[in-house]
Amino acid sequence: MAKIGIIYFSGYGHTKKQAEAVHEGAAGVAGADVEIFVVDQDGDLPEGAWEKLTGLDAFIYGSPTYMGGPAWQFKKFADASSKPWFEQKWKNTIAGGFTNSGTVNGDKFSTISYFITLSQQHSQIWLGTGLMPANTKANGPEDVNWTGGFSGALAISPADAGPDEAPRKGDLETAKLYGRRLAEYAVEVKG
Amino acid sequence: MAKIGIIYFSGYGHTKKQAEAVHEGAAGVAGADVEIFVVDQDGDLPEGAWEKLTGLDAFIYGSPTYMGGPAWQFKKFADASSKPWFEQKWKNTIAGGFTNSGTVNGDKFSTISYFITLSQQHSQIWLGTGLMPANTKANGPEDVNWTGGFSGALAISPADAGPDEAPRKGDLETAKLYGRRLAEYAVEVKG
């Protein structure tokens, strides 16, 4: 079995929905053992989580984009990962990431770029979405990768939409396909 | 008079439309003398352009986002600017930038980030759009800054939309307001 962890922080529940879609995609892959690790409002992981992380084959990072970057709670997790970093305990594992914010574009790229930088410090192997964008006039938020992420999965949750309304269908399907892609690669490499 | 230059490359005419909107906004400011410098398909500027650039008070950079960054033609201009860079001839002038691409998000941030990096090598002073995003459910491409750029002006031109159709109203108005903001600041500082 390839062990896959989804490590995310969610402020209001939108990123949680995105994380669950990633989970659904990954968990559907034969040979994938997927676990969710929630970074809490204080930037901490549940007891025993750090030990489990070190045994993972793939890490999927998730955070809303707040003020142009990952939420501080996620960054607190990242800073705490300097311990396994020092011994390069996550070296050669697979990594990916996803983010959500209110605005169509709105600096989401900055958050994904940070996830990549973090993964490279850990000597991880980065996979993006592997999805072409839906970018014709007829496309909209119901379509896969309309939001247009290559390096990681992006989602839009309008400022006045609750987590029951957003991210919308296309972004959730994008997250699901991305989870599947990461899990399939982890299983393939592990095999 | 504050001298303002819009230096841009356009592949198919969409970025040209965006540049013209920036021009309209800037040229409407009292005390602003605005000139357009088109980077051609070979990455060259018209004769005499480089001399004029050195006298500018503000530079507005523009390029489509191609393969995740500014078009090579724009980069050729940027590389050629190593001559004025070496003597820091553009030091303390004002800078801004805009980009257009087919996809809603699509790595436009990467192009604006490059413009900023270029400006900082030239010791220029960077101004973003100064516009809040239009990010509620009711918003769409007709609204100012729906595309959601802070660091620079962003535009979306769907893959099957000609330059007569896109960028759309909101992106063009965003470009116009950004041109005005840059010109007003240039005039204020110059005064």
Next chain:
Amino acid sequence: MAKIGIIYFSGYGHTKKQAEAVHEGAAGVAGADVEIFVVDQDGDLPEGAWEKLTGLDAFIYGSPTYMGGPAWQFKKFADASSKPWFEQKWKNTIAGGFTNSGTVNGDKFSTISYFITLSQQHSQIWLGTGLMPANTKANGPEDVNWTGGFSGALAISPADAGPDEAPRKGDLETAKLYGRRLAEYAVEVKG
């Protein structure tokens, strides 16, 4: 008087030294009123700090580069700034930033890029160091801008050097000159 705030977090004292050099440079400028705001180990500012920030003419952000980005404590401050952001209370003020890390290069650019992104969300006006790099064979850590930052001030503190040893002379002088540049511009614009 132009009011200038240096808002920084320091983990072990190296970034504090850099902040003090920035302060020395800024405070030496006639017409500049400079105050330091220390982000503490919990990511909080002293009481009354937020009210003072809103009256500033220039903001200078500082943080070590930890795991490829600003320390989470700094990011907590940045996330908390969503309140003044919402009303764009810092609009058109001046911004700059500095960072320190153990490695010569080591993703410092990522931290400065984040500071810029933050500043652009606040509609601030960004100034880099305005310093050419010292990049010949004869140059070393004693020289101004040997570390080579354009977009912001960079410093190197080797992993085994205490804050009494590092940042070294060139990086501290760079920080000082950058503080002076930011203060001079703030005074000029304010005037």
Next chain:
Amino acid sequence: MAKIGIIYFSGYGHTKKQAEAVHEGAAGVAGADVEIFVVDQDGDLPEGAWEKLTGLDAFIYGSPTYMGGPAWQFKKFADASSKPWFEQKWKNTIAGGFTNSGTVNGDKFSTISYFITLSQQHSQIWLGTGLMPANTKANGPEDVNWTGGFSGALAISPADAGPDEAPRKGDLETAKLYGRRLAEYAVEVKG
């Protein structure tokens, strides 16, 4: 055999030396078939190169950092890769990158970030150096990864050092180890 291509542009010969070190490292791996593709001064590849690229298992991108990003000649290659991109012909191949510039830090991160963005548009799988930095007081340009790249291999060539003098020993050894790492992974995945 895993087919590996090193696609690079070099302005004055320093990046060429770095490319040759990457080649040396990769070619020493059993099962690796390594070919160099030189982007010329006009931004073009030799005849027949594009066809060969489509059969590669791994792509290693290289360019000097000019004016804060990859040289325009490299970007011209990247823009021309929109053809295989459109059909996602390089999907799931491996990618890495290296850059050289005169200054110690000097925006090299920006060039590597661009390589990553390019690779993600092509749905490639990114590997960084997998090397910890040499960051104590005793370290210098003779040491592996003193320059401190995680996401890709970095090199410093002082402005007054010819390609016979720079990049220096540590940067060349870093390039070599990175070539080996990329080739080993390509062989492993291919197997």
